[in-house]
Amino acid sequence: MTQKQIYIKNKKAGFEFEIIQTFTAGIVLTGTEIKSLRLGKASITESYGYMHNGELWIKGMHISEYSFGSYNNHDPIRERKVLLHKRELEKIEEKLKDKGITIAVVSLYITSRGWAKVDIALARGKKLHDKREDIKLKDAKREMDRAMKI
Numbered sequence: 001m002t003q004k005q006i007y008i009k010n011k012k013a014g015f016e017f018e019i020i021q022t023f024t025a026g027i028v029l030t031g032t033e034i035k036s037l038r039l040g041k042a043s044i045t046e047s048y049g050y051m052h053n054g055e056l057w058i059k060g061m062h063i064s065e066y067s068f069g070s071y072n073n074h075d076p077i078r079e080r081k082v083l084l085h086k087r088e089l090e091k092i093e094e095k096l097k098d099k100g101i102t103i104a105v106v107s108l109y110i111t112s113r114g115w116a117k118v119d120i121a122l123a124r125g126k127k128l129h130d131k132r133e134d135i136k137l138k139d140a141k142r143e144m145d146r147a148m149k150i
Helices: 011-016 031-038 086-095 128-149
Strands: 007-009 017-027 048-052 055-059 080-083 101-110 116-125
Touching: 011 017, 011 101, 011 116, 011 128, 017 086, 017 101, 031 101, 048 086, 055 086, 055 116
Parallel strands: none
Antiparallel strands: 007 101, 017 080, 017 116, 048 055, 048 101, 055 080, 101 116
8 A cells, every 4th residue: 555655845944035044853742733734734834933942843834634534623723842852852952052053843754654844944034135035046047947947
């Protein structure tokens, strides 16, 4: 039985932020959340991470309610705990002390073993001129690809 690979990507993260370092982590989910995630019903475009009492939490991640769930359904936008090693958490907490550093959620996926994983990144917000430069580079690359295709 082949399963469809679930991979939800935050496309705005690469445009809005300059990614410094990425981490792959587990995430704590309830039963109806993982079922809904396996159906691909999640959005991470507005999500971000924060540290609280030495733990990393994700806020703003939207996982839709499971359609077959009863009164046991979850809150779609609840805060979810991220599972990382203690050394990684300490490293993230130390980097967050620098000015302008934030935690961006880059992607959410399910591994071949069935585990839900999230890629988070330490990121710095881009300025408007940096975004314009990225758009120019993207357009130039697209034009070169079109020219090579012909």
